[in-house]
Amino acid sequence: MSKVFFSTWRGESINNVDKADDAWEESAYNLPEQYNEHSSSKAFIGWDGVALFDSEVDVVRLATEYAAQYQVYSEACGRCAPGRWGGRILYDLMDKIARGEGTMQDMDHLKEVSRTMQTTSKCESGKTVPTPRLDLMEHFEADFVRCIDEQKPSKHYDESVNYIAKITAPCTDACPAHVDIPGYIEGVRDLRFDDSLKATRQTMPLAHTCGRVCPHPCEDECRRTNLDEPISIMALKRLGADYETDHGFGFFHPEEKKPDTGKKVAVIGAGPAGLTTAYYLALEGIHCDVFEELPVLGGEVAVGVPEYRMPIDKYNQDIEAVRDLGVNFIVNAKVTADKMREYEKEYDAVMVATGTRISKKVRCNNERPEIDGYWSAIEMLDQVNLWEKYGIGEEVDLTGKTVVCVGGGFTSMDVVRCSIRANAKKVYMIYRRDEKTIIRNTTYEEYHEAVEEGVEFLFHSAVEEMVDENDVLKSLKINKFELVPDPDGGRAQLVKIEGADYSIDSDFLIPAVSQSADLDLLPEEWDIEMTSWATIKTNGKDYMTSRKGIFASGDCEYGPMTIVNAVGQAKRAASVMARYVQNGGEITLSDDEIMEDHLRRMKVYDKKEKITGWLPGLPREHSEVVGVEERKFNNLEVNLGFTQEQALSEADRCMRCYYIAMVAY
Amino acid sequence: MINFKINGRSVTAERGETIINVARREDIYIPTMCYIEKTSPCASCRLCSVEVEGHDGFILSCNTPPTEGINVITDSESLETERTNIMRMYDVNHPLECGVCDKSGECDLQNKTLEFNVGQQHFSAKDQPRKIENWGLINYDPSLCILCEKCTHVCNEVIGDDALDLLFGGYNSKVIPKNADTLDCTFCGECIAVCPVGALVSSDFQYSANSWELSKIPATCAHCSAGCALEYEVKHAGIDSPGEESIYRVTNNFEYATLCGAGRFGFDFANTASKDEAAFSAAVAALQNAKAIRFSSMISNEETMILNGLKAKLGLKLFNEDARQMKTFMDAYASVSGKQHYSATLETLKDSDGIIVVGSRIATDNPGVRYAMTTAARHNGAKVVYMHPLEDTLLQNTVTQFVKYEVGTEEGVLALLAQTLIVDQELTKREQAFLDGLDEGYLSAETNVGDDELALLVKQFMRSKSKTLVVGSDILAHERTENIAMLVAMIEKYSDFSVLVVPTQINSLGVSLIADLDEDVATENVVGYNAKGSFVISALGEGDLDVPALNQQEGTVVSIDKRLLPTNVALSFEGYTLNDLANALGVNAENTIDYTVELPVESGFKAVAFDDLENFYSAKGDDLRGYALSTVTAKRGGHPEEVAELPEFNGAVIYHVNPVLQFNAFTAKTTQLENDNNLYGSASFAAAARLSDGDEAVFEVAGETVRRIFKLDDTLKGTVALHPTFDLGLNVTSGYRFEQVNFMRESK
Numbered sequence A: 001m002s003k004v005f006f007s008t009w010r011g012e013s014i015n016n017v018d019k020a021d022d023a024w025e026e027s028a029y030n031l032p033e034q035y036n037e038h039s040s041s042k043a044f045i046g047w048d049g050v051a052l053f054d055s056e057v058d059v060v061r062l063a064t065e066y067a068a069q070y071q072v073y074s075e076a077c078g079r080c081a082p083g084r085w086g087g088r089i090l091y092d093l094m095d096k097i098a099r100g101e102g103t104m105q106d107m108d109h110l111k112e113v114s115r116t117m118q119t120t121s122k123c124e125s126g127k128t129v130p131t132p133r134l135d136l137m138e139h140f141e142a143d144f145v146r147c148i149d150e151q152k153p154s155k156h157y158d159e160s161v162n163y164i165a166k167i168t169a170p171c172t173d174a175c176p177a178h179v180d181i182p183g184y185i186e187g188v189r190d191l192r193f194d195d196s197l198k199a200t201r202q203t204m205p206l207a208h209t210c211g212r213v214c215p216h217p218c219e220d221e222c223r224r225t226n227l228d229e230p231i232s233i234m235a236l237k238r239l240g241a242d243y244e245t246d247h248g249f250g251f252f253h254p255e256e257k258k259p260d261t262g263k264k265v266a267v268i269g270a271g272p273a274g275l276t277t278a279y280y281l282a283l284e285g286i287h288c289d290v291f292e293e294l295p296v297l298g299g300e301v302a303v304g305v306p307e308y309r310m311p312i313d314k315y316n317q318d319i320e321a322v323r324d325l326g327v328n329f330i331v332n333a334k335v336t337a338d339k340m341r342e343y344e345k346e347y348d349a350v351m352v353a354t355g356t357r358i359s360k361k362v363r364c365n366n367e368r369p370e371i372d373g374y375w376s377a378i379e380m381l382d383q384v385n386l387w388e389k390y391g392i393g394e395e396v397d398l399t400g401k402t403v404v405c406v407g408g409g410f411t412s413m414d415v416v417r418c419s420i421r422a423n424a425k426k427v428y429m430i431y432r433r434d435e436k437t438i439i440r441n442t443t444y445e446e447y448h449e450a451v452e453e454g455v456e457f458l459f460h461s462a463v464e465e466m467v468d469e470n471d472v473l474k475s476l477k478i479n480k481f482e483l484v485p486d487p488d489g490g491r492a493q494l495v496k497i498e499g500a501d502y503s504i505d506s507d508f509l510i511p512a513v514s515q516s517a518d519l520d521l522l523p524e525e526w527d528i529e530m531t532s533w534a535t536i537k538t539n540g541k542d543y544m545t546s547r548k549g550i551f552a553s554g555d556c557e558y559g560p561m562t563i564v565n566a567v568g569q570a571k572r573a574a575s576v577m578a579r580y581v582q583n584g585g586e587i588t589l590s591d592d593e594i595m596e597d598h599l600r601r602m603k604v605y606d607k608k609e610k611i612t613g614w615l616p617g618l619p620r621e622h623s624e625v626v627g628v629e630e631r632k633f634n635n636l637e638v639n640l641g642f643t644q645e646q647a648l649s650e651a652d653r654c655m656r657c658y659y660i661a662m663v664a665y
Numbered sequence B: 001m002i003n004f005k006i007n008g009r010s011v012t013a014e015r016g017e018t019i020i021n022v023a024r025r026e027d028i029y030i031p032t033m034c035y036i037e038k039t040s041p042c043a044s045c046r047l048c049s050v051e052v053e054g055h056d057g058f059i060l061s062c063n064t065p066p067t068e069g070i071n072v073i074t075d076s077e078s079l080e081t082e083r084t085n086i087m088r089m090y091d092v093n094h095p096l097e098c099g100v101c102d103k104s105g106e107c108d109l110q111n112k113t114l115e116f117n118v119g120q121q122h123f124s125a126k127d128q129p130r131k132i133e134n135w136g137l138i139n140y141d142p143s144l145c146i147l148c149e150k151c152t153h154v155c156n157e158v159i160g161d162d163a164l165d166l167l168f169g170g171y172n173s174k175v176i177p178k179n180a181d182t183l184d185c186t187f188c189g190e191c192i193a194v195c196p197v198g199a200l201v202s203s204d205f206q207y208s209a210n211s212w213e214l215s216k217i218p219a220t221c222a223h224c225s226a227g228c229a230l231e232y233e234v235k236h237a238g239i240d241s242p243g244e245e246s247i248y249r250v251t252n253n254f255e256y257a258t259l260c261g262a263g264r265f266g267f268d269f270a271n272t273a274s275k276d277e278a279a280f281s282a283a284v285a286a287l288q289n290a291k292a293i294r295f296s297s298m299i300s301n302e303e304t305m306i307l308n309g310l311k312a313k314l315g316l317k318l319f320n321e322d323a324r325q326m327k328t329f330m331d332a333y334a335s336v337s338g339k340q341h342y343s344a345t346l347e348t349l350k351d352s353d354g355i356i357v358v359g360s361r362i363a364t365d366n367p368g369v370r371y372a373m374t375t376a377a378r379h380n381g382a383k384v385v386y387m388h389p390l391e392d393t394l395l396q397n398t399v400t401q402f403v404k405y406e407v408g409t410e411e412g413v414l415a416l417l418a419q420t421l422i423v424d425q426e427l428t429k430r431e432q433a434f435l436d437g438l439d440e441g442y443l444s445a446e447t448n449v450g451d452d453e454l455a456l457l458v459k460q461f462m463r464s465k466s467k468t469l470v471v472g473s474d475i476l477a478h479e480r481t482e483n484i485a486m487l488v489a490m491i492e493k494y495s496d497f498s499v500l501v502v503p504t505q506i507n508s509l510g511v512s513l514i515a516d517l518d519e520d521v522a523t524e525n526v527v528g529y530n531a532k533g534s535f536v537i538s539a540l541g542e543g544d545l546d547v548p549a550l551n552q553q554e555g556t557v558v559s560i561d562k563r564l565l566p567t568n569v570a571l572s573f574e575g576y577t578l579n580d581l582a583n584a585l586g587v588n589a590e591n592t593i594d595y596t597v598e599l600p601v602e603s604g605f606k607a608v609a610f611d612d613l614e615n616f617y618s619a620k621g622d623d624l625r626g627y628a629l630s631t632v633t634a635k636r637g638g639h640p641e642e643v644a645e646l647p648e649f650n651g652a653v654i655y656h657v658n659p660v661l662q663f664n665a666f667t668a669k670t671t672q673l674e675n676d677n678n679l680y681g682s683a684s685f686a687a688a689a690r691l692s693d694g695d696e697a698v699f700e701v702a703g704e705t706v707r708r709i710f711k712l713d714d715t716l717k718g719t720v721a722l723h724p725t726f727d728l729g730l731n732v733t734s735g736y737r738f739e740q741v742n743f744m745r746e747s748k
């Protein structure tokens, strides 16, 4: 809900022109009334309409500036004839009218050019740029006509107003790392895979990784869904990364590394968040030392996500891209509170990116870690991965053993599938809820593949008790639940079914319900503020902790989440930190970042939008998966990725939904 | 298969076809400014928008595949209106200099402006002055550029240089050299060809003639075995300049065919002569006395027939080592495969998704093959394994695995390949015994090709469905060529690879199929026909008798595609021809092309007369030039013998290979092509040869002293240097392309 003077946003029609201030009708959308803590906005104008927060706005000038912004963006584009020339003509005509030199014929030409752009432009930014202006011309025609009739500039033509614009897309907005998705898909479509990778790496250094194991929240907000099925966004990221690797090119970075600033930052943890922080700081010419407790780099993606989902040679490519910028990695270096105190003095800033590497308990009776057979998911996967990927430690061999995993998320899937690969006799997954939920929490593919490989899923179940003999696990007592609908129409409740308990003989119980953060490294006297779920607290915008100069990102800030979430946070944090270390310790957000947050709050994707100008019914491509017998007992990558033919036809489905939004304040 | 309608007419589309593909196939017109068949859609002009019944808005036909049952409308009032508006936009500030523009008369913008009846400039926008760029053989005028993106697409997707980029700047967008200040590319000139307006032009041709003054002579490029189709554009003798006709430029059917810069810019190699009676009589006498005729493969099939006739008539020998090697290789291949011709063509290579190249510096040896590989790599994601002693940076964005082998060990490499690629097949006992008997340890050690590399190679092709093995001329000229050929044939027979052999010269294949050749042994009294001899008959203009060059003759050649291709007279020749000599010696035919119909059918030729040969691409892109040779079966019974001891090349080695766009004495003669004849080597070569950058290196090739300036090249590795041969005139060698040489150092 926002207070507006006038709004056509998303088809609403609010006009408070002759109403008293307190009688104003409100907008149903979260429009950016307040640009930042210092300034309130005058107007918001975007692909789907315009909102005025103030009756004094010079609409002619506003329309002109929006055209100018499109000019700026099509400056960065110019990929189609109507957009390139139409955009220029629009701006020239608008400015002519706003200057007080326009004619009525110019108004006609404006409408004509607008129509051509709306129907024929290559991307949505060209198609939609005329939309809000046509709204203004319709509702405030008099203002335009006055400029022409009187041959006078518009009312605030020369006044200085801030116009801040940003280009976005529904998928980009939904992606926590805000990857320029239409940009990298265009690179695939144009067979310019280097450009594709560079587009990805602007905000996402881990292209191989996020081209494979990202849960792709972007696809939930892909506009193509309104037409048929979402674009297979994630998989298309692999092409640019593979191109770079397959041809032995060095590394394509989004831009040249800036000259050394003489500033340095310590990064604690070499997981996705740490790597990302280091990558973008290094690009800014800031030296980074990354300290990692484990003997290997990569965090949970290295020691959590198994080889058959994320081959380590590919992940190492992503890591090498970071090293290529001169980032210094120090492994086997567990950072303690003492070290933190030192680093705070030695470095211009510190990033804590230590993840959540403690498996939470199942909360059953007799749950004692000293029982032989109680094995936390993180420890189990550490051992599997360190051996399988690096030959460190000992092989996990479960021959003849029965394994029970309690979970329902990604981690538990990895536990059960790794157990199959370690030759376990029987593998159970115990989950409190149902099949539908597990699919929602992981992916359909992942669940289906686990079933294929022989994992038995026990739904609506929970472990009540561990039964041991002399501290050796023997069996588990399981309760069975059912979903009972709430007679009052509320959420259905899980209710234990009396007398349905059963017992499973088992050698291992692997809790994989969730993880928590080990934050012993934070000196007590710093008294760093925590969230209620025991992670480090920041405002989620600049990622500084309650202690100046100490930043946090990734799972240790958010709680166990995803790679892309860690990357998104760390990218933003790196940008804030780069300014912080160079401007004498001030925390700032760039206009682009402010707009990014506004847009996310408003949500760019509109699932009700009707799409025209595209042919529906072109099916989404699915990549080939190695057969179950071929993959079950080894580390072969299960998902082979698209063939080139599939990739190109998938890329062709993307509608390039670039949008331009602008705030005047 | 998808059934749908265009303007009510029922049509069908294959998987991968877009609406416009089908429309074009069905001769239904949809206007375009940025469409080009051989690349992915540029999708920049938006003129190809169409309507689909029941769906709102316009749909782009060039990148949308049809769906079942739709009815596409290609023309309507609203389409017409918006298309017209787009054309009006294109015309905004397009300089009105058609009068002096090279493209005038064949400019797409001019044509479409007329088609849409766009009169005066309807819209206007502020313009800024833009600078014309000179990029060597190419000039670029940004104010004429309509940013269709065809040039960038073709350079990246077909050529592989990826040398052009768009500098996106909205209205200020322009084409720029990619990651460089000036254009540093292989100068194929394909970007000029595809440019729909006069923005990219040949700097040599610019302002020299109007397109309508030129007549187009369809011909076959005379420089390499790709046998590309081109058109010589000739201005015939005017009233003011009688007799002075010349070629102004070369163009091509860029929609389907592609030229390299040698074909496009290296056209002025014609010979001039008048009828020199004395020289003619001397030539007749020389032939009568000759023990042999030595000739090169830069010769037509018909001329080869004449030489056969002379051999029969005069009882002399015919020497042509390059064609003889080709024949030796192909005969040995046939003895295992049971067919005379290898299976692949450039077209099938383009469609491959797995390629191995062995025994050629292919990018310069045969640009046609390179372009086919680029196309396969980009469009099909082909995995390309390049096996050679020298890495080639030109191929970096195409090659997915480089396998370096030691110079001279090609036989070992092919044996290892055979062993790797032939799996679970029913071989004959002898073949099985051969493979089982291979000493992998030895082969691996001597070739320097490791297990892990071969394992990676297999992994590369895991998902490939259509694979091609490309064999180059290092192997044709190898001492052990017969045995290697049999290994190649085994691979083809027992794996899913098809084979493409790259003939060394323009007509090596044709000559090898026609000529009755003898082994070249030092003999007195050899008449050279475009080759070394005691009496030289030459089209280069420096022999004892002048004859016409290949662009001054009618005749045919056989290309790498095993296709007989006709070529025509672009420039007339006033002197004598080989046929005149033959007639004087009793081998009678009125015209050289009378021999076309007589070409040996047992080698796959067809009894078709020259005048009955077609010479064009169909509107749908089928190559209808000449004909494909018929399949010829051969007697089986060949068996590879044990792999011989692999040779070692120590110390400084040179590799006979030409720089980009140079092939032979004819390209050397042309004016636009760069003449870089330096010897290029790495620092380790320099150390082995005791040369430093800038030294004059003096050494012997084929018994003649050669002097070259040595240049250090840090893109090279190892002790092999690149030695050009194009400027050696008739003194070219035909042996194995790597040679160990002794340098006599003469410091500058």
Ligand SMILES: Cc1cc2nc3c(=O)[nH]c(=O)nc-3n(C[C@H](O)[C@H](O)[C@H](O)COP(=O)(O)OP(=O)(O)OC[C@H]3O[C@@H](n4cnc5c(N)ncnc54)[C@H](O)[C@@H]3O)c2cc1C
Pocket: A213, A214, A215, A268, A269, A270, A271, A272, A273, A274, A291, A292, A293, A294, A298, A299, A300, A301, A304, A305, A333, A334, A335, A336, A353, A354, A355, A356, A357, A381, A410, A411, A412, A414, A521, A553, A554, A555, A556, A560, A561, A562, A563, A564, A566
């Ligand atoms: C089994 C499993 C499977 C998963 N699968 C997926 C998936 O498919 N897709 C997805 O998007 N996400 C997945 N995730 C989640 C994802 O891995 C995490 O969200 C992500 O790795 C978080 O990144 P991070 O950098 O914040 O932390 P981490 O990746 O946990 O990295 C933290 C690093 O800091 C190091 N560290 C900790 N304390 C110290 C210290 N005191 N001193 C020095 N170093 C220290 C740790 O050793 C670790 O290397 C999975 C997680 C697990 C456990």
Ligand code: SF4
Pocket: A073, A074, A077, A078, A079, A080, A081, A082, A083, A084, A121, A122, A123, A124, A125, A126, A127
């Ligand atoms: S931004 Fe979109 S509409 Fe505008 S020129 Fe680029 S491709 Fe065309």
Ligand code: SF4
Pocket: A169, A170, A171, A172, A181, A182, A185, A221, A222, A223, A224, A231, A233, A653, A654, A655, A656, A657, A658
């Ligand atoms: S169609 Fe393409 S640009 Fe549009 S939301 Fe989906 S992925 Fe993004």
Ligand code: SF4
Pocket: B138, B151, B154, B155, B159, B161, B162, B163, B164, B183, B185, B186, B187, B188, B189, B190, B191, B192
């Ligand atoms: S001449 Fe050929 S290689 Fe050079 S820019 Fe043009 S298309 Fe590319």
Ligand code: SF4
Pocket: B144, B145, B146, B147, B148, B149, B150, B151, B152, B175, B191, B194, B195, B196, B197, B199, B200
């Ligand atoms: S130079 Fe020619 S081919 Fe290239 S974008 Fe401009 S108009 Fe198109």
Ligand code: SF4
Pocket: B221, B222, B223, B224, B225, B226, B227, B228, B258, B259, B260, B261, B262, B263, B264, B366, B367, B368
């Ligand atoms: S030299 Fe070869 S590749 Fe180049 S145009 Fe001539 S035939 Fe084609």
Ligand code: FES
Pocket: B031, B032, B033, B034, B035, B041, B042, B043, B044, B045, B046, B047, B048, B049, B060, B061, B062, B063
């Ligand atoms: S041909 Fe489709 S956009 Fe130009």
